Amino acid sequence: MKTLKATKADHQIQACINEQQSFYVIAGAGSGKTTSLISALDNIRNQHGKHLRREAQRIVCVTYTKRAVAVISSRLGWDDLYIISTLHGFLWSEIKRFTPSIRKALQEKIIPGRIAKQRADDDGGKSKKALTARTKAEQLAQDLLGLASVPSFTYNDSNFSNYLQGEIGHEDVIDVAAYMIAASPQLRKIMGQKYPYIFVDEAQDTQENVVEALNMLCQNPGLPIIGYFGDPMQQIYDKRAGDFKGPADSMRIPKEENFRCSVNVINLLNAFRKDIQQFPAGKNADIEGSVILRLIQTDKPGAPRGRYTPEQIESASYKLDDAMAQWGWKGKEKIKHLYLVRQMIARRLGFSDLHNLFTGDYASTRAQDDYENGEHYLLKPFIVCLYPLVKASRAKDGRGMIDILRQNSPAFDPKGKNASRPLIEMRKRVDTIISDLNEMWDAKTVEDILRYFRKNDLYPASKRLVESLDRNRREEPFDVEKHALEKGDWLADALFDMGLEEIATYCEFIDDNTEFSTQHGVKGEEYESVLVVIDDVGSAWNNYSFAKTLTPKSAGGEPTDRQRRLSNNLAYVCFSRAEKDLRIVMYSQNAAAAKLELLEKKLFTAAQIEVA
Numbered sequence: 217m218k219t220l221k222a223t224k225a226d227h228q229i230q231a232c233i234n235e236q237q238s239f240y241v242i243a244g245a246g247s248g249k250t251t252s253l254i255s256a257l258d259n260i261r262n263q264h265g266k267h268l269r270r271e272a273q274r275i276v277c278v279t280y281t282k283r284a285v286a287v288i289s290s291r292l293g294w295d296d297l298y299i300i301s302t303l304h305g306f307l308w309s310e311i312k313r314f315t316p317s318i319r320k321a322l323q324e325k326i327i328p329g330r331i332a333k334q335r336a337d338d339d340g341g342k343s344k345k346a347l348t349a350r351t352k353a354e355q356l357a358q359d360l361l362g363l364a365s366v367p368s369f370t371y372n373d374s375n376f377s378n379y380l381q382g383e384i385g386h387e388d389v390i391d392v393a394a395y396m397i398a399a400s401p402q403l404r405k406i407m408g409q410k411y412p413y414i415f416v417d418e419a420q421d422t423q424e425n426v427v428e429a430l431n432m433l434c435q436n437p438g439l440p441i442i443g444y445f446g447d448p449m450q451q452i453y454d455k456r457a458g459d460f461k462g463p464a465d466s467m468r469i470p471k472e473e474n475f476r477c478s479v480n481v482i483n484l485l486n487a488f489r490k491d492i493q494q495f496p497a498g499k500n501a502d503i504e505g506s507v508i509l510r511l512i513q514t515d516k517p518g519a520p521r522g523r524y525t526p527e528q529i530e531s532a533s534y535k536l537d538d539a540m541a542q543w544g545w546k547g548k549e550k551i552k553h554l555y556l557v558r559q560m561i562a563r564r565l566g567f568s569d570l571h572n573l574f575t576g577d578y579a580s581t582r583a584q585d586d587y588e589n590g591e592h593y594l595l596k597p598f599i600v601c602l603y604p605l606v607k608a609s610r611a612k613d614g615r616g617m618i619d620i621l622r623q624n625s626p627a628f629d630p631k632g633k634n635a636s637r638p639l640i641e642m643r644k645r646v647d648t649i650i651s652d653l654n655e656m657w658d659a660k661t662v663e664d665i666l667r668y669f670r671k672n673d674l675y676p677a678s679k680r681l682v683e684s685l686d687r688n689r690r691e692e693p694f695d696v697e698k699h700a701l702e703k704g705d706w707l708a709d710a711l712f713d714m715g716l717e718e719i720a721t722y723c724e725f726i727d728d729n730t731e732f733s734t735q736h737g738v739k740g741e742e743y744e745s746v747l748v749v750i751d752d753v754g755s756a757w758n759n760y761s762f763a764k765t766l767t768p769k770s771a772g773g774e775p776t777d778r779q780r781r782l783s784n785n786l787a788y789v790c791f792s793r794a795e796k797d798l799r800i801v802m803y804s805q806n807a808a809a810a811k812l813e814l815l816e817k818k819l820f821t822a823a824q825i826e827v828a
């Protein structure tokens with residue numbers, strides 16, 4: 217492992233570990249939180265590894281993404297002394313054996329809570345919101361009644377729970393686990409004995425109830441202890457413990473170094489937040505770097521739902537190319553593009569039709585969110601299994617294809633129904649499937665491929681997917697009001713008719729194989745040159761309003777508190793990825809006034825702002 221000079225915070229963390237005291241590290245971007253976390257994990261192994269292994273105890277590190285899990289695991293040599301896992305994965309593995317307790321948590325707390333939330337949205341009237349909430353509350357009440365006869369539960373790794381099928385989705389796993397840990401001293405004791413050291417990375421994005429439950433687990437003097445690492449300003453999800461803290465008597469450990477960014481980028485970060493002022497603490501102190509903000513004047517969006525027309529997108533894109541050319545960034549390597557403007561990413565990468573479908577009239581907010589996160593039930597089979605399979609086959613990666621099938625396909629599950637079939641027969645099947653798939657991929661539709669996969673039992677077909685494939689096509693013309701609750705059918709029908717070309721680029725984008733990223737995908741990453749493109753219009757959500765947050769006067773009003781927090785935090789996360797040069801493009805309907813406002817706020821210097 218690369219050893220870096222220990223910082224003051226590293227010494228404080230070590231002292232906490234020696235004293236068996238919980239702690240929480242609060243520090244800005246690029247301050248080496250993840251680095252300190254990994255070195256603390258390594259130090260515990262050096263000091264106590266033998267003893268822990270003898271006692272069959274393990275060190276836990278939960279982190280935010282599967283990618284972070286891989287990075288931390290590899291830095292520690294894939295040692296099974298550690299459990300390095302996403303929060304969902306870890307919590308589920310701890311509770312999954314306790315079926316009666318899971319059922320009890322759902323019955324006593326989780327489902328009643330969800331019903332109450334729906335009821336609060338139902339004013340008894342006939343509005344779409346009230347009707348949807350009523351239907352959902354009724355469905356949940358049915359689920360509650362039927363729960364007693366559900367024999368067991370599985371985690372279905374999606375946003376949806378299907379209680380009567382015993383399937384629990386992401387949000388429920390978190391809530392059920394937090395409830396069970398908080399409610400059961402026995403469970404806390406079992407976990408505490410197994411895991412004397414528990415670390416949480418990206419603590420600001422951990423759910424509040426989980427922080428509370430873990431703090432209860434570690435509230436007594438001595439082991440187990442918990443160590444959180446995070447930055448309140450990098451909280452980019454809702455309902456999370458932004459201002460997290462350890463249990464009572466835990467130690468707050470600040471870090472003011474920045475080892476990543478150039479001097480100019482750090483100056484911007486310091487102007488952006490007042491709670492932490494960083495200084496360049498490593499080789500970066502010698503790198504001046506550069507920051508340029510280009511404000512591009514745009515017109516009011518001309519398309520329905522406050523979106524750009526194709527001509528406007530064309531023009532916005534052209535002006536962006538222009539800026540890149542003038543900075544000498546056109547064709548330059550090692551640039552990471554961070555766009556909040558999905559419409560533009562989709563256009564540039566070539567999946568506009570898919571994007572328009574999932575942000576158009578047939579898409580509920582949930583469908584849109586799921587599409588953006590790569591979680592939609594109709595797209596996930598492609599992301600997880602189908603497209604990777606085609607890709608592996610085109611790369612002639614036989615081993616990769618078999619791995620994908622073994623991990624995803626019931627027909628190839630090493631413990632499944634075909635486990636005892638001769639290897640040679642299974643190999644032949646793989647060959648047939650791959651050749652069929654390759655043939656179909658260029659010529660057939662989404663529906664054809666999904667049907668083929670279902671027929672051959674290649675992907676676990678969720679109930680919703682099966683229902684969509686089995687249902688008759690919707691023949692009647694779509695009516696926004698009348699079909700509000702069933703619009704997903706029209707969405708599915710339109711998707712079924714699409715070819716696979718756009719799906720392929722979408723999958724590449726979601727898998728982070730393009731130079732484009734959404735800002736959410738770059739947490740924890742760093743790149744030499746970063747281009748951030750921000751535009752409230754293309755974002756198509758109400759979550760953010762960059763114009764109102766950064767330039768309220770020229771944008772015609774203040775953002776909501778929530779918009780301000782999310783916009784500021786997301787901008788901070790993006791800006792702080794740059795090691796050397798940062799370029800920001802912001803579309804504005806009042807560019808000249810926006811410039812004056814930004815200068816007044818001293819966020820940028822006059823030399824750093826261009827108006828085009």
Ligand SMILES: Nc1ncnc2c1ncn2[C@@H]1O[C@H](COP(=O)(O)OP(=O)(O)OP(=O)(O)O)[C@@H](O)[C@H]1O
Pocket residue numbers: 220221222223243244245246247248249250251252447450475476498739740741742792
């Ligand atoms: N003590 C150190 N000495 C020199 N370089 C360091 C040190 N600690 C971290 N770094 C380097 O600084 C960069 C940022 O570190 P790291 O990713 O751990 O920061 P972070 O606080 O987790 O960042 P963020 O919150 O922005 O994702 C990395 O390139 C890392 O190698």
